[in-house]
Amino acid sequence: MILVVEDEAALAEVLRYNLEGEGFRVTVAPDGRTAMEKLEESPPDLVVLDWMLPEVTGLEICRTMRRRPELRDLPVIMLTAKGEEHDRVRGLDAGADDYVVKPFSPKELVARVRAVLRRTKAGAGGEPLRAGPLEMDLETHRVRRDGAEVALAPTEFRLLRVLLERPSRVYSREQLLDLVWGRDIYVEARTVDVHIRRLRVALNQNGAKDLIRTVRSEGYALEPEGA
Ligand code: CA
Numbered sequence: 001m002i003l004v005v006e007d008e009a010a011l012a013e014v015l016r017y018n019l020e021g022e023g024f025r026v027t028v029a030p031d032g033r034t035a036m037e038k039l040e041e042s043p044p045d046l047v048v049l050d051w052m053l054p055e056v057t058g059l060e061i062c063r064t065m066r067r068r069p070e071l072r073d074l075p076v077i078m079l080t081a082k083g084e085e086h087d088r089v090r091g092l093d094a095g096a097d098d099y100v101v102k103p104f105s106p107k108e109l110v111a112r113v114r115a116v117l118r119r120t121k122a123g124a125g126g127e128p129l130r131a132g133p134l135e136m137d138l139e140t141h142r143v144r145r146d147g148a149e150v151a152l153a154p155t156e157f158r159l160l161r162v163l164l165e166r167p168s169r170v171y172s173r174e175q176l177l178d179l180v181w182g183r184d185i186y187v188e189a190r191t192v193d194v195h196i197r198r199l200r201v202a203l204n205q206n207g208a209k210d211l212i213r214t215v216r217s218e219g220y221a222l223e224p225e226g227a
Contacts, residue, residue, distance in 0.1 A: 001025045002113065003044040005035040005061065006079065007053050015048060018106035019113065032056030036064070039071055046117055048109070051080035051091065059094050066095035075116045077109070092169065119165065131167040132211065132224025134203075136160065145203060155180065156199045163212070163222035172219040196220055 002019055006012040007030045016026045027044065029035035031054055039047075047065075051058040058078060065071040078096040091099050097116050100109055129136040133146045141157060143150045152160065162171065162179045171179070173189040180195075181187045196212060204210050212220055213227035 001027060001042070001044040002046050002048060003027050003029060003035065003038055004048045005029045005032070005053065005058065006048070006050040007031060008050075014106055015109065018110055022110050022114075024113070032058075032061050035061055039065070039074075043071065043074060046075045046077065046113060046120075048077050048079060048113070049096070051078055059091065062091070062094040062096055073120075075120045077112055077116060079104075079109075093172070093175070097166065129161065129164045131164055131222060132226075134160075134164060134211065134222075134224065136164055145205075145208065150202055150205075152202055153198070155195050156202060159195055159199055160203075160222075163220070167222050167224050170213075170215045170218050170221045176219065192220075 002024050004012055004015050004019070004026060006015065006028065009030070012028045012030070016028060019026045027038060029038050033055070035047075035049075038044075049058040049061060053061075058080070062076055062078065065074060065076065072095075075097045076095065077098045077100060078091045079100055079102060080091065081102045097120070098112050100112055129138065135144045136142075138161070143152055143157070143160065158180045159176065162176065173192040176192050177187055177189065181191075196214075200210060200212055203212070209226040211223055211227060213223045214220060
């Protein structure tokens, strides 16, 4: 089930038509309150969330979802007319998994929905996480680069898992602290740098290409094709 949160009825219907045509079941909420009701009633597999909604914005809904344990792992694709990099970062910061700028083709949105579902299911269903030369088996806790095993300490393993789940996405140090160490533990932001350095050493043996990109004053991202 896909929950489409969109106040423009015509666009909501176009999305419903296209998603149903691809075999998804769809439910529509025209505002944040209805969306939260539907989320509590029966959580969908994914939420397509418009940024500009009456009363509560999509951004706020996304933040609220990420604060609630039962909703925090639900994939979210944000829809917005704002195409600026700054807004994209804000959307992703609020916890969106992907971002589509209006106007977009329904085909593009369906492709994004499939991609996000594939990514989130890979983590849950015993399928290894893969990106470029990397492969992470979550059941056996083994990591390989180009087929060769990489030995990782538990923290580096968790760090890589977070980065691998969304390749190319830039994470701030604070986000990595939350996702890898948890919100309740106090760890200095610099600790992230230390573990990123260790992860780099482990992954980039024998002069292999660096796969971790440092984004100045932003954070880090995993780049499957090389940083
Ligand atoms: Ca709208």
